[in-house]
Amino acid sequence: MSHLSLRGLTKAYGKMVIVDHINLTLNEGEFVSLLGPSGCGKTTTLRMIAGFIEPTDGTVEMGGKVISMPGSVMPPERRQMSMIFQSYAIWPNMTVAENVGFGLKLRKLPAAEVQRRIAEILEVVQMGHLAGRYPAELSGGQQQRVALARAIVVKPAVLLLDEPLSNLDANLREEMRFEIRRLHNEFRITTVYVTHDQAEAMATSDRIAVMHAGRIEQVDAPHLLYTRPKTRFVAGFIGRTNLLEAKLEAGEIGFDGVAFQAGQVDASLNGANRSVLLSVRPQSIGLHRTQPAGATGRPVVPGTVTQRVFLGETWDYLIQPRGSGIKLRVTAPPLQVHEVGEAVWLEFDPRQMALVE
Amino acid sequence: MPDTAASLPEPVGEARGTDRLGLLGRLRHVEPVALVWLLLIVALLFLVVAPLAKLFAVSFETQGTGEFTLSNYVTAYGRARYVDALVNSLTLGLASAALSVALAVPMAWAVSRTDMPGKGLTWGVVMGAFVMPPYLGAVGWMLLAGPNSGAANRFWRWATGAEGPLFNIFSFEGLALVIALHSFPLVFIFVKAALDLISSEMEDAANILGAGTWTAMRKVSLPLVWPAILGAFVVVFLETIALFGTPALIGIPARINVVTTQLWQFFEYPVRVEVAAAYAMPLLLITVGMIVAQKLLLARKGFVSQTGKGGERRPIKLGPWRWLLFAWCALVGLLSVVMPLGILVQASFAKAWGRGISLDNFTLRNYQHLIFEHEMALTSIWNTIWFSASAATMAVLIALLVAYIVQRRLVPFGDALGFLAMAPFVIPGIVMAIGFYAAYASPPLALYGTAAIIIFAFTARFLPIAYANSAAAVRTVHPEMEEAARILGSGRLHAIVHVTAPLLKKALLGGWLIVFIVATRELSAAIFLVGPRTRTMSVLLYDLSEAGNFEVLAAFGGLLLLITLVLVGIGMKLVGRDFMLRRN
Numbered sequence A: 001m002s003h004l005s006l007r008g009l010t011k012a013y014g015k016m017v018i019v020d021h022i023n024l025t026l027n028e029g030e031f032v033s034l035l036g037p038s039g040c041g042k043t044t045t046l047r048m049i050a051g052f053i054e055p056t057d058g059t060v061e062m063g064g065k066v067i068s069m070p071g072s073v074m075p076p077e078r079r080q081m082s083m084i085f086q087s088y089a090i091w092p093n094m095t096v097a098e099n100v101g102f103g104l105k106l107r108k109l110p111a112a113e114v115q116r117r118i119a120e121i122l123e124v125v126q127m128g129h130l131a132g133r134y135p136a137e138l139s140g141g142q143q144q145r146v147a148l149a150r151a152i153v154v155k156p157a158v159l160l161l162d163e164p165l166s167n168l169d170a171n172l173r174e175e176m177r178f179e180i181r182r183l184h185n186e187f188r189i190t191t192v193y194v195t196h197d198q199a200e201a202m203a204t205s206d207r208i209a210v211m212h213a214g215r216i217e218q219v220d221a222p223h224l225l226y227t228r229p230k231t232r233f234v235a236g237f238i239g240r241t242n243l244l245e246a247k248l249e250a251g252e253i254g255f256d257g258v259a260f261q262a263g264q265v266d267a268s269l270n271g272a273n274r275s276v277l278l279s280v281r282p283q284s285i286g287l288h289r290t291q292p293a294g295a296t297g298r299p300v301v302p303g304t305v306t307q308r309v310f311l312g313e314t315w316d317y318l319i320q321p322r323g324s325g326i327k328l329r330v331t332a333p334p335l336q337v338h339e340v341g342e343a344v345w346l347e348f349d350p351r352q353m354a355l356v357e
Numbered sequence B: 001m002p003d004t005a006a007s008l009p010e011p012v013g014e015a016r017g018t019d020r021l022g023l024l025g026r027l028r029h030v031e032p033v034a035l036v037w038l039l040l041i042v043a044l045l046f047l048v049v050a051p052l053a054k055l056f057a058v059s060f061e062t063q064g065t066g067e068f069t070l071s072n073y074v075t076a077y078g079r080a081r082y083v084d085a086l087v088n089s090l091t092l093g094l095a096s097a098a099l100s101v102a103l104a105v106p107m108a109w110a111v112s113r114t115d116m117p118g119k120g121l122t123w124g125v126v127m128g129a130f131v132m133p134p135y136l137g138a139v140g141w142m143l144l145a146g147p148n149s150g151a152a153n154r155f156w157r158w159a160t161g162a163e164g165p166l167f168n169i170f171s172f173e174g175l176a177l178v179i180a181l182h183s184f185p186l187v188f189i190f191v192k193a194a195l196d197l198i199s200s201e202m203e204d205a206a207n208i209l210g211a212g213t214w215t216a217m218r219k220v221s222l223p224l225v226w227p228a229i230l231g232a233f234v235v236v237f238l239e240t241i242a243l244f245g246t247p248a249l250i251g252i253p254a255r256i257n258v259v260t261t262q263l264w265q266f267f268e269y270p271v272r273v274e275v276a277a278a279y280a281m282p283l284l285l286i287t288v289g290m291i292v293a294q295k296l297l298l299a300r301k302g303f304v305s306q307t308g309k310g311g312e313r314r315p316i317k318l319g320p321w322r323w324l325l326f327a328w329c330a331l332v333g334l335l336s337v338v339m340p341l342g343i344l345v346q347a348s349f350a351k352a353w354g355r356g357i358s359l360d361n362f363t364l365r366n367y368q369h370l371i372f373e374h375e376m377a378l379t380s381i382w383n384t385i386w387f388s389a390s391a392a393t394m395a396v397l398i399a400l401l402v403a404y405i406v407q408r409r410l411v412p413f414g415d416a417l418g419f420l421a422m423a424p425f426v427i428p429g430i431v432m433a434i435g436f437y438a439a440y441a442s443p444p445l446a447l448y449g450t451a452a453i454i455i456f457a458f459t460a461r462f463l464p465i466a467y468a469n470s471a472a473a474v475r476t477v478h479p480e481m482e483e484a485a486r487i488l489g490s491g492r493l494h495a496i497v498h499v500t501a502p503l504l505k506k507a508l509l510g511g512w513l514i515v516f517i518v519a520t521r522e523l524s525a526a527i528f529l530v531g532p533r534t535r536t537m538s539v540l541l542y543d544l545s546e547a548g549n550f551e552v553l554a555a556f557g558g559l560l561l562l563i564t565l566v567l568v569g570i571g572m573k574l575v576g577r578d579f580m581l582r583r584n
């Protein structure tokens, strides 16, 4: 069942359109990330969902009912949502327990129930022993846990997170990523998670909505975003890729001496002859010292190494196919060493390519 | 999960279709903030705009009939004596400002950049001079350096056998010195704050190129704080030309007429408020003009190069010179605080202050007289306290609401509110008082002689202090703090009360105390507005000085000082040692 949906949601300040007619539907219990570069409108979208910003067009609906539309916005306090802010917004004048209990008290629960639930949630986020501390006496990670506990203890209908990990150091960030996902597995709260870090989005989300300049370019599960990017922006933003101009002609796709059946890339691809844009991931290209046998449907071309960088986990080669102007990025394991200028063979796998717009 | 969430009201689909409800639907969404905004506009119009507008209008009116006329301006500038007063004010402003800079800059440099001993003591001196009501210093100096009976002059004659006095306080130089001895803390605070931002590396860079300590100071450090010095100079200048107490106490006996004392004379019976209004215009124009000019000047880049993040800071080693600087700080402390206060306290316990300190000269009679016999002394103390407390409460409340609305951008044109709240900053207190007199003293409001008019005038006068304080405080509370409460189910008002207000508490208390303290010693705005039963301590002190009984005057000064010290002590205890010296 759709739980939260944004329909044509738009925000403009004057002539500047910050969020541009986005559509997104979350199922009950789903974890969806808004992923995009800085300034693309993620926070604005999230704050429209929360009710802090009034949209200039479109609606936000929850459980089938409109809660935001131009001219009429249900105030945040009535939305049964929770939000975790980039600054954590832990109230420094209250102890950990008071922070966590704030929302429960507003719900007029009996005192004993409030205490029980505070204790329970603090155990879940491993903060039980620090209940009486003030925020100033906590580390960044601990404050983050308090923010998490405060948000989920009220069992919100929707949980919103705005770059909650961006103020933490790298190790802690990785730890908290899994913590957030663990809590989601435990409580199954419908969640919208804003981030500009793709690893974070991938580690936590059921689906990722990639935003660019106020629009959602694609919404898909993490592995599909990687293997089947639909737009040039998504292909470049999620992982690294080679974007190649190719021709679709008589059911075949071809570029610079390479040709293969279009159906291998996308079974539904049809008809008219035209130019297309192909995304070819660097690690989907086989790199060989001698000409490989070449399985059926796997085109092979010779080339020359023009540049290389060793990155630790992989070699990163730049290779120019023979008689071609393009240069392809190809990765190879650390033990596969080629010198610059060496002649090599490239083996393509059309099933791992994607046509993008 | 959602099962337990059911204790919150169900989200309803009310939003859909409200656009069809038209006006009714819209009205339901009018936030209470709109109402608050309206109230604030009314309050600011009443406190700031109306008195100024009235002042301006009245300056063109004929007394009694209200017909348009230019004759007030003719009267105000028609006599050489009146024009001379204006010239005297300006000269006095320049002299006091220059003296303040000369007194304070070496002190600021010594405390901020060098290894001079006794920095804590220097801070104490600055703090002491800063919190002391200016006219108390003036009274102290009248006792010290009156030409015939002044203690310092008598000592001088006794020690040297000379005929004339060492120094006559009832002179232009005396007046300028007394004002500077009270104003130099402003310069100190400005310049020290600027010097604190310069990293030692700036000086090192000069040293490595061959500049010695003094050259580095002259060529690098001082030029970098030039804007601060200039700013402080302007502030002291403006304070001086708007000052009433000291010129009245010292200037009038010395026959030195300045703008403020001349304005006071226009208020002597029969009151000529129209002429006073016309005569006050240059004071207002000069103040507005200089503050605007200063803003424009400092807005230009290049002056702000001291924003560097501090870098490493080492005190400069001065060797024996540091004792010279220390002596300077000690001398300033002696002149500004120790000597005037010392003689004041001595006189307050003396039967005849001229007889010096001896047991048979000691009496508690002066205090006894004030506390048990004087008809106005206790009333004036009580008046001062509750006027100031009311004004401080109103100013902080208005300032807080305006600051909140402006910074959270809750209403369009919120900045206009902020502008109005800051506007009294450029209005000299005495001009403000005349504006209040013109606008509210006579019917329809007929507030003359009431407590209300004084409280309103104090509120308006100190609104900028409260506003600067509140704005800084609100700025420190991240909006997300409140939003975090709202998304958990708390309404805007509930969030403000339970989250924002507790976070602001301390800063607001500090702001309240500062307004309260400066209001307790405000003289220029009060003296034009008090009636027979609404005299404040500062006004009564001035009355006593006119009566010429110096022992009682000193005792009353002693009471005032005691109250100030208690208040400042409370402030330091609650808010922090430097709470009055913080710059926003």
Ligand SMILES: Nc1ncnc2c1ncn2[C@@H]1O[C@H](COP(=O)(O)OP(=O)(O)OP(=O)(O)O)[C@@H](O)[C@H]1O
Residues within 6 Å of the ligand: A013, A018, A036, A037, A038, A039, A040, A041, A042, A043, A044, A045, A196
């Ligand atoms: N009140 C406003 N008025 C005008 N422009 C605004 C306003 N708020 C945001 N913007 C602009 O909208 C754009 C998107 O802002 P938003 O905060 O949604 O970006 P974001 O995707 O969250 O970026 P980041 O990753 O940096 O947080 C930015 O270019 C910002 O300058």
Ligand SMILES: [Mg+2]
Residues within 6 Å of the ligand: A042, A043, A044, A162, A163
């Ligand atoms: Mg953001």
